[in-house]
Amino acid sequence: PRPVVKRVKLLKYGLLCGLCLFAGASLQQVGLQYTSVANAGFITGLYIVLIPVIGLVIKLPSSRETWLGVLLAAAGLYLLTMSETLKIAYGDLLQLLGAFFWAGHVLLVSRYSPRVPSVSLAMLQFGFCALASALVALWIETNDLAGLAKASMAIVYAGVFSAGIAFTLQIVAQRHAHPAHAALILSLEAVFAALGGWLLLAQTLSPRALLGCALMLAGCVLAQIRLFRHPASAFDTHASGDPGQ
Secondary structure: OHHHHHHHHHHHHHHHHHHHHHHHHHHHHHHOOOOOHHHHHHHHOOHHHHHHHHHHHOOOOOOHHHHHHHHHHHHHHHHHHOOOOOOOOHHHHHHHHHHHHHHHHHHHHHHHOOOOOHHHHHHHHHHHHHHHHHHHHHHHOOOOHHHHHHOHHHHHHHHHHHHHHHHHHHHHHHHHOOHHHHHHHHOOHHHHHHHHHHHHOOOOOOHHHHHHHHHHHHHHHHHOOOOOOOOOOHHHHHHOOOOOO
16 A cells, blocks of 8 residues: 555655764764864865765766855865864774765755655654664663763753754755755854854854855855756756655
8 A cells, every 4th residue: 555655665764864864973973082173074074075976976966056166165164174284094084984974864865855754754864863873872882870961961952953953954944955055054064163152152263264154155155046057957857756756
């Protein structure tokens, strides 16, 4: 029966998105133990470049404006996050591997979100991600109630706001957004983090960091406008297709 098929597809989509979310977040957090925050921020942000590149492989091309926007945003991200010479270390390699999973997550959400209910997909994604995280934590980490109590506020914030709200909104929005555009907008977390540190924590923004913010914002704007004439992309055809496929 068709309802059963739809439920099986929903489970499959939730599993794939949840595993990508788990892998990207886990590699990012483990990698932070072996590299600087600046390196981690920049390397993770490279998924904005990986997405249009992977899109070419899976026949989901991006416009020339999007490519220009991606390059501007990548340059801006470098200026904003890098304060020292980038060195390839163990932690950097983990961050780079994680960037592929973040790129995969954005592409999977773009592919699957038009086909199934957004909130259902989000709930299954979080469920599979939480299950995988719990199993790995029980396997390789030492857990105690005192440690969980100390991290309770961070856990609640990450679970409710960062995951529950932000990633659900991402799934809803990507029903009608090109994955490269979504990646550019998501990369603005680095800009808001820098501005938040300036406004809330009295941290200073150097001219270099301000230029990086400006380039990232310019890249996001450029990706949304049309400077060149070109035919509809494969995404346009995919997004307008039958959501039940």
